[in-house]
Amino acid sequence: MGWYNKRLAKSLWVFHVSGSPCNNCDIEILDLLTPKYDLERLGIKLVGSIRHADVLLMTGVMNKKIAPRIKKLYEQAPKPIFVVAVGSCPASTITFKKSYNRVEKIEDVIPIDMYIPGCPPKPEAMIEGVAKLIGVLNG
Amino acid sequence: MSKVPVGPFHPLLEEAEYFELTVDGETVIDIDMEIGWMHRGHEYISEMSSFTQSIYLVERICGICSTSHPLACVHAIEDIDNIEIPDRARYIRSLVGELERIHSHLLWLGLAGHFIGYDTVWMWAWKYREPVLQMMELISGNRNHYGMMRVGGVARDVEPEKLPELHKHLDMIEEKMKMIAKIANDDPVLKKRLKGVGVLTQEDARNYCATGPTSRASGVRGDVRKDDPTDAYDLVDFKEIVLSNGDVYDKLVVRVLEIIESVKICRQCIDKLKIVKGSFWNKVEQVGEGEGCGRYEAPRGEVFHYIRSDGTNRPIRHKVRAPSYVNIPTYEASCKGISISDALITLASVDPCYCCTERSMKIKDVHNKEVPDLLTLSRNKTEKIRREIND
Amino acid sequence: MDKLNKFIEDMGDKISHKIDKKRRFYFNVKNEDLRDVVEVLWNEIGCRLSTATGMEMEHGLEILYHFSDDETGQYYCPRLVIEDKKNPACNSIVPIVKGAEWIEREIFDFWGINFIDHPRMERLLALNHPENLDKPLRMEDKK
């Protein structure tokens, strides 16, 4: 599978899942695709359908209304699939800690392979995170 | 009748949101909206937070309006006690606010391009948005959540040695913005695609109480910066852009022209910052009892904050009304009878920010009509503990 | 401030508890006068409804409407006090101001205030919520 993982590492298709974020991480994720950062040179592409995705980029604290949908989404994705949680919200829930409409533990909803903390993480940090994921795949 | 779901996860929507289009063939007959996917409910958080904390909290209502919300919030707090702010702070506030407007409008322009499949526009707009973020980084130290606002002024000064660099960036932006304005005015393809699409009539704009570029494109004037000038807006010179057709194309043009106005304001602010010296913050010890309305013209329209204070350092009621909250219902008027492709770009045309729509609300202990003095509180607490021990 | 004074004169005893601050004018209205006042604000003065704030106070539930007159920058804030906390209800202003639809739904959602004559009295944010989020901002229901 080594050979296949290398192919996978060079062609990560990203599906963007927003679980009640403040929008900023999402914007920064899109920013990654634009001229300054251009993740397409690493073979990363944003796709619209979960069926095409290799990576789920999760943002936000995930409120209770959206959690079952995200779970469903994760189940509908073709395996292998990686979940990368972007931002401080999924990592530590920062200011929303006391919210009544937040799921207790995001890991209960979907397993998360990697956290990229930051509010929002700088694009450079996200690229580093992606590079680490690629590094894992490359062995 | 067939129903087409749009959302909660759809490439058109950066955030999760759900629209249900009723279609006949490709024509949208009806639209139904279900929101609440982004609702994080800050009430319980707010019971713990002071005014200062809540400013940072409202910053995280929305990542794109991360200056507008704090700004409206501090306006509301200042409105309670008529707190005055120093001149230098006024210019810094307006500078940051206008920079945010530029970056937000460019962001929308790019996304709108992406939504109609014009990725070139997307990439170009976002390329020219990058210097704005750099300026923000230069001023505040962060690309997105700036943390600049504070009751009585701003949190950080803009050091004089940074001003020339800001100037340089601004020149670049202005040049590119003029180019983009020209493209928006000339490009026949864009015109063909967007003209007459998703028209929001003047009457509907008023009925739905739409604000910002959405209403101004429909010929309903109203710009908080002109109507209720705060900060530096009565000190600088700028125009209010009002167009009349109300279609997506006019919404685009309004935004593009507003960018140019914003650049103008920024330039004036930077120039003034060279001259106006002094403090950037009046220290505010205590906010008194009372209620205050704060408003600010966010990129998407009027942001409205209502804060009720009982004299402690916390709000007992904090109401936030984001512009998208009143702009999104206009879909009911503008999306009916057009094709799916048109309806989807119309959905994007008000530059909806769902995070804002389902914003936080704050409320404090509602039972404290009067604030009990510390001694009573202490006694009560002792009483309570004693009871618990006895149990 | 001609408009404001004329408004105060016209309304007479329909409004009470007037608080006049710089560009902000707060006053109380009764439920039966609400529509008349809103009619005047909306049609004659040409205000825009900014939003309405629901609140729970000791003496009852409050709804504070915020009407903005964009010509002058003046804010008119009628305050409606509902003392019945068990079954709160008041007149809807949607027949006059269409834009109030969501605002009133949201207040219904969070405080359970029933708006009479509202075309679609449903929850807004907690619609189809998996845990049946019920009036999360009402304090006394919680404990």
Added chain:
Amino acid sequence: MIDYILLLVLLPVIVGIVNLFLPVVLQKILNSALFIFLLYPVYLLFYQSQWTFEWMGILIFSVDKLSLMMVVSIQIISLIVYIFLLKSLTRVHEKIFMVYYPLTVAVCNAAVMSVNSWALLIAWGLSGIFLFLVGLMGTQENNSESAKKTMLIVGGSDVLLILGLVLLRFLEYSNGWQLWKIGMPLEGELARVAFVSLLIAAFAKAGVFPFHTWMPDYSKTTLTEGVAFLPAALDKLLGIYLLARLVTSVFVIGIRMNLILMSIGAFTIIAAVMMALIQHNGKKLLGYHAVSQVGYMVLGIGSGSVLAFAGGLFHLLNNVLYKTGLFLSLGSVEKQTGTADLDDMGGLGNKMFLAFLPALIASLSISGIPPFNGFFSKWMIYQGILEFAKDLTAGQQLWALVCLILAVFGSALTLASFLKFLHTIFLGKPREKYKDVKDAPFNQWLATGIISLLCVGTGLFAVKMPLESLIYPAMKEMGMALPVWLGTYSPLLVFGLILLAFIPGMVLFLLIKNIRYDEIYLGGMEAVEKFRISGTGWYNEVRNMRPLKGIYTAAELKIFDLYSWLKNIAKGLGKLLSLLHMGQLQFYNLWIIIGAMVLFWMMK
């Protein structure tokens, strides 16, 4: 010894009459025996150059190669439809239909074999009457209305047939009532009138514009089996048979007439298929296609080119196959779901796979997707037209090319409307209410299966099977040159190559075979039934386009319907007459006096 030819007519007649007195079970057995036995004389006919039947010294039936082709088609298609019929009808209809069915076959056999005007006339008229009778057995309440409409148009055209035949006799007195083999140039008014009347008779039978209007209504209201059998198959055969006779052996037509016929054909294709595009009823949609496909045959046969002529005849055979197949598949579905309304169906492909597959193959055939049979005949027609256009003047070239363009475009439109057909019935999201639907019974899918096999077979082995065995001999006998360079396109090769490329892909897929079954993905929403597109609204954009919108609206108001014109004229006349009938004696006296005066004046 009994003449085998007579057997083809007499035997079904006898069986039909005997069936009148038998219970259904015996009817079925008798009919089964009949249709299997009828293949025997056909088999014999194959090896004989010409069979004739004389009665009192007058030549009545004669089978040449063209007739043979038709006879073969009639027997095959009636056998297939009969297999379907074995278990599909309700009791009430079954008993009557088992009587009509052999009689209809007999009449059609007689019509294509007769060489005598009287025989032709009788057989032709009777076939029209059976069409009417079958039409009366409809399933919907307004079926008698559409049956009447059919009777009026088809029967009315029979009058023109009489006129044409009489004129023929008058023009070529030496021939007696003998038909065909005349070769009359199209000169003089009488010849033209004869030609046009015969042409209209053929057109009305086959359903060519503007005499097509009975076809969709008839299809909608009548029993699906009846439609599959009569207007979709036998009437097409008769009509086009007459047309082919007309343009080859009866008259010699010039280039101008060729162009006119081609235009009629092309226009029929487009007009009918455009109407089919927006239909909401499956049977009506197929009815319009039945009209549209005739356009190709008229186009091919009408153009002077031999290749196109062969293509036209081939297309006739193809059309009989796939159109019957489509009607029968729809019939199976209708039996299971109880409706033919497209808005009401959906997602049956999984449940009724055995009805879906023939429908898919027939749909691809009718849309002219290589390597199925529909493509081959269309391809021949197009090439024939290009061949024909080569030697014309610039204006005529353009004229022929426009016909070609319309024909090709028509096939794209056909494809479009059939994808809609497939989508609304078989594909798309399944409906909750058809959860318990079962697949078509054995006899039904056997019938449709045979048809789809024939569709594929005649597509792949086109040159061998129908062309060299049926069509070329017929053309040779009519004295036409044979297209020489046809063998170069091999559908077998195309199919083989696609299959060759398909197999490695399939192997790769099966090797990997990492499959999971899941719900539909709708952006996180539950895939409930309301999220479905029925497909009937797919072509709203086409419908609402400016010039088309007016045309469609007009068509729905039946402005292009000959029948409604006639009806309105008749109504108007009736009104006029009723105006004259005032019920007052003096006025009637006045009318009499005026009438007498006119009479006297004329006699003077």
Added chain:
Amino acid sequence: MILDNLFYLFVFPGFLFVAVLGLLVGWVDRKVSARFQFRVGPPVLQNFNDFFKLLGKQTIIVKDSVKSLFIAAPLLAFGTLCLIATMVGMALFFEQGFHGDLLVLMYLMMVYSVMLVLGGISTGNVYSSIGAGREIKLLLGDELVFILVCLIPIVKSGYAVNLEAMIIAQSDGMFIGSVSGVIGLIAGLLCIQAKMALRPFDIAEAETEIVEGPLMEYSGPLLAFWKLNHHIMYVAYPLVLVVLFFGGFNLQGIGILWAVLKYLLIVVLMIIIKNTNPRLQIDNALKFFWRVLAPLAFIGLILAVLGV
């Protein structure tokens, strides 16, 4: 004979050649597009990586769908496209063909759309259904124009209906050298654009509207085949235009350069159109084809008949 055919189909000019070239040209498209947008763009072998990655992913099949059709559709489309590529390639490189192959080609080019539609609607997904409807409508639009476009060289070459004869007829002057040829090429280019679902005609697979339409439910190897199909079209379809209007290739000496230039010219034109236009609405696209392009192409045809 059979071995020859196998070689033609699978190696050159069939599957292997077009697949490899297609994936590379797909990279050119992505790279040039990226340069248009001030980006760096993907590495050369990106499309290969994508393809092989997809092969290893899971295939998800919808429970209630017509599964056989869902699986067969991309593979049949793949077979058809290989055949198209072989036919065009045979005419171009070996000057072989059969009579009437242009008409066969015209119809084979519809098969891709048919398979896309059938594969999409077999799942029952609402977006796929919308996308399928759009695909057919677009097909109706471009088919009318494409017939006209094909007729122009047919008429100009004296009613030759085979590709090889078309090339021979152009040996003393390409059709692009005449007015009708230019009109035909312009119309043909836009038709190809629509057939390949490139902007402004990516209406059926509009990602931000209907989530890639018919391709939405596809995943894993089947999706890989759809992507491969799209890349094969990048080779096969422009080559059809090369045959029709540029007189094919002359693969001797400097001719190779010319051949590459002819092909690249069309590809680059396509990429430019793709990057400077927003996606059209389907009704506007139909109007564009039927009201603007069809009359234009018809004028071209009239001119061709008149010999201009």
